[in-house]
Amino acid sequence: MAGESYVDHEVLKAFAKNKVNVPKEEAKERRRQVNYLRERLEDYIAAHPDFDLVKLRASGSTAKHTAIRRRGGTGSDADVAAYLRVGGPDIGVSTVLAWLEERCKEVYGKTKVAGDFKPSDHAVGITMRGSGLKIDVVPVLYTGEPDDRGYLVTSGGTKVLTSVTLHLRFIEKRKGEAGDGYRELIRLLKAWIRESKEGDPELRCKSFLIELLVAHLWDVGWNGKPLQVDDYPQAIEQVLSYIVRTGLKTPIVFTDYYTADDVRTTTDPIRVWDPVNPENNVARGYTEFDRQRLVNHAKATLDTLTTAAYATTKSEALDLWRELFGPTFPGE
Structure with missing residues (x-):
């Protein structure tokens, strides 16, 4: 033509x-912050064997390397799937989010203030003050299935079977x-x-x-x-x-x-x-x-x-x- x-x-x-791809250094910083959050939570899990948070997996566009650079400073930069052990997927979403927010606050202790945690209808948002990075910790209700299968709580409150690892x-x-x-x-x-x-x-x-x-x-x-x-x-x-x-x-x-x-x-x-x-x-x-x-x-x-x-x-x-x-x- x-x-x-x-x-x-x-x-x-x-x-x-x-103009589209996340700059290499920013992508590296996103992964570093996500890994830091995962390590802190995983250390907490290890120290609290009765803890109902089973494992964490990086998820979403950042993990898939399909994220695009932000515009206007809104939205999440990265997602972490938090697998919570439950007897069945019928537990209330608001109950899960409130519990997960408290656990995240415990993990970060006094290094963060209350305003750094902002729960939405399906995730707990955590803002990193130094970088301004926002990480959404998304609960996945885990009933012990293989391949990291669990029930993701969507923004509409629906529980959908998924697997971060298989995606x-x-x-x-x-x-x-x-x-x-x-x-x-x-x-x-x-x-x-x-x-x-x-x-x-x-x-x-x-x-x-x-x-x-x-x-x-x-x-x-x-x-x-x-x-x-x-x-x-x-x-x-x-x-x-x-x-x-x-x-x-x-x-x-x-x-x-x-x-x-x-x-x-x-x-x-x-x-x-x-x-x-x-x-x-x-x-x-x-x-x-x-x-x-x-x-x-x-x-x-x-x-x-x-x-x-x-x-x-x-x-x-x-x-x-x-x-x-x-x-x-x-x-x-």
Whole structure:
């Protein structure tokens, strides 16, 4: 296409490095703080054998290396899954969070003040004063199942069977096959969605859904071609084209840890199953309105990229790509 060379893989790779990826030193500091929290809590567990906190696992985008740099100082920088031993998953969420907050306060002792701990509806947020880093400690109700399976308490208060370890293994397997471009493509798509939500706050598309769409296209390809993880403009076009052409009506199932027959069918407008739990549609709660809005937005974005590909000047091409990634693109 005529203007493709104006915004090619190298331009997007540089943009990801300069504006999207978490800077190396910051990522290192996030992991150090998470490890410090884990070590403090694990030492506490060892000293209190009757303690009902069994183990801790780094989780979320930071652990998966799919996190993007923060904007505006809101949200969590890292997640830690705290596995709590319970007789069954029916215990009240507020009870669990109150108990977990007290344990975190005990672990940190007098090194932190009460304001550094902020419980939400599904996690205990801890702010590190020196760095400003925020870690969400998310309770997972553990009943002794293997592979770190336990019941995650979602922001809506629902308890969903999950496994932090198997989720990490799931993405590591595909990254191992595809190379570093796999996770950077996910980060670029997350940056696109974040920018899109700035213009349309009603647009719904969670990070995990982006990760699973990329995983699916890596597994099966699109239009007879593998997902082009070494050509970001082409790969982004493939993902957008998949969303538009399928309308997100085609169910997506992964068989790494269960068979397709295990999936509990639903009538949800978007059906993308959690690779660890065949009963959990990660798009549960998305309405037909949400589906159409996301598909229409992907179509508008695809149209913009098509126009950019035929741009006759670099300035024109960059202006069009800024509709995806905001005014800082290309971030040179």
